[in-house]
Amino acid sequence: ETGVTQTPRHLVMGMTNKKSLKCEQHLGHNAMYWYKQSAKKPLELMFVYNFKEQTENNSVPSRFSPECPNSSHLFLHLHTLQPEDSALYLCASSQVTGGGGSNQPQHFGDGTRLSIL
Amino acid sequence: SQQGEEDPQALSIQEGENATMNCSYKTSINNLQWYRQNSGRGLVHLILIRSNEREKHSGRLRVTLDTSKKSSSLLITASRAADTASYFCATAYIIQGAQKLVFGQGTRLTINP
Numbered sequence: 413e414t415g416v417t418q419t420p421r422h423l424v425m426g427m428t429n430k431k432s433l434k435c436e437q438h439l440g441h442n443a444m445y446w447y448k449q450s451a452k453k454p455l456e457l458m459f460v461y462n463f464k465e466q467t468e469n470n471s472v473p474s475r476f477s478p479e480c481p482n483s484s485h486l487f488l489h490l491h492t493l494q495p496e497d498s499a500l501y502l503c504a505s506s507q508v509t510g511g512g513g514s515n516q517p518q519h520f521g522d523g524t525r526l527s528i529l
Numbered sequence: 530s531q532q533g534e535e536d537p538q539a540l541s542i543q544e545g546e547n548a549t550m551n552c553s554y555k556t557s558i559n560n561l562q563w564y565r566q567n568s569g570r571g572l573v574h575l576i577l578i579r580s581n582e583r584e585k586h587s588g589r590l591r592v593t594l595d596t597s598k599k600s601s602s603l604l605i606t607a608s609r610a611a612d613t614a615s616y617f618c619a620t621a622y623i624i625q626g627a628q629k630l631v632f633g634q635g636t637r638l639t640i641n642p
Contacts, residue, residue, distance in 0.1 A: 414571060443627045455572075455617065455632040462627035502571055508627055515560050515579055515621075518630060520571035 415439040418503050418521035425493065426529050433488040433524045435503030443508045444486040445518065446478060449500040461486060462508055490526075498528045533620050533633035541639040548605040550636040552618030553598075560621045561594055562630065563603050565614045572617065576603075608640045 416437045425431050437444065446458040458472045461480040475497075477489040486503055504518040533554040542548055552561070560579045564572040576592045578585045578601070585592045591604040605612055615637050619630040 414573070416571070418571075445630075454634050455619075455630075457629060457631070460624070460627045460629065462625065504572075506628055515577065516628070517562055517574035517577050518572075518628070519574065520564075522569075522571040525569075 414519050414521065416503060416505055416519050416521035418501075418524050420524055421522065422525045422527075424527045424529060425490070427493055427495075429493075430489070430491040432490065433501055433503075433526075435486040435488075435521055437484055437486075437503075437505040437519070439505055439507075439519060441505035441507045441519070442483050443506050444480060444483070445504040445506075446486065446488055447502040447504065449502055449523070451499075455502070459488075493526075493528045495528050498526055500525050533618050533631065535616075535618060535633040535636050537636060538634065539637045539639070541641060542608060543641050544608060544610055546608055548608050548612070548638055548640075550603045550616055550618075550638070552601045552603075552633055554601075554618075554620045554631075555599065556620075556622075558596075558620045559623050559628070561592075561601050562619045562621060563590075563592060563601075564617045564619060564632075566617065566635070567614045575616075605638075610640050610642050612638060613640045614638060 443462045448456045459478045479487040500523045502523045504520045506518040536551045562577045563575045566572045578594045589606045594601045615635045617635045619632045622629045
């Protein structure tokens with residue numbers, strides 16, 4: 413149990429569907445992250461939220477829309493996805509301290525395995 | 530690119546032997562972290578080493594960092610079958626107060642009983 417819960421664990425959707433991935437952290441952290449893990453590619457950072465403010469959008473297509481309503485919850489809204497978007501989507505959280513940054517590790521959920529038909 | 534590279538991509542050893550994985554990166558870092566991932570699961574943090582540290586230990590794990598060569602290594606001593614997993618190094622950069630991790634491709638470690 414990592415303290416970061418992702419739902420659903422598996423999701424199959426058509427290209428015209430709209431769905432959302434959910435992430436919840438129970439660690440009291442103030443930063444949350446979305447990553448994409450595709451086969452044979454390094455883990456790619458998609459979005460960063462620091463104190464609920466989005467501070468990084470790593471050139472992610474607009475068909476992925478993040479939402480962070482509070483420091484414990486993070487969503488990834490999906491619409492009109494493409495087959496190449498099939499991947500494992502991982503959420504992580506960490507505690508960001510003041511003074512120019514953080515030397516704290518990130519805690520990951522078990523991911524949502526997304527398959528686009 | 531800030532992306533790190535790991536070496537080897539795959540490693541298969543006998544139980545009880547030591548396993549060494551290497552990571553190289555290209556730009557200055559805040560810290561470097563090693564993670565482990567079992568098949569179908571999320572990443573689990575193993576060790577974080579700061580840029581001003583040279584070596585760190587945690588149980589059977591030993592991590593070294595050489596900032597002049599921009600490289601790090603992870604040593605697992607007395608390996609066990611349960612150590613079978615993928616291992617990733619991640620270089621950490623601070624952007625607008627948040628920590629950005631850039632991951633390598635990973636090393637797939639197999640421990641044979």
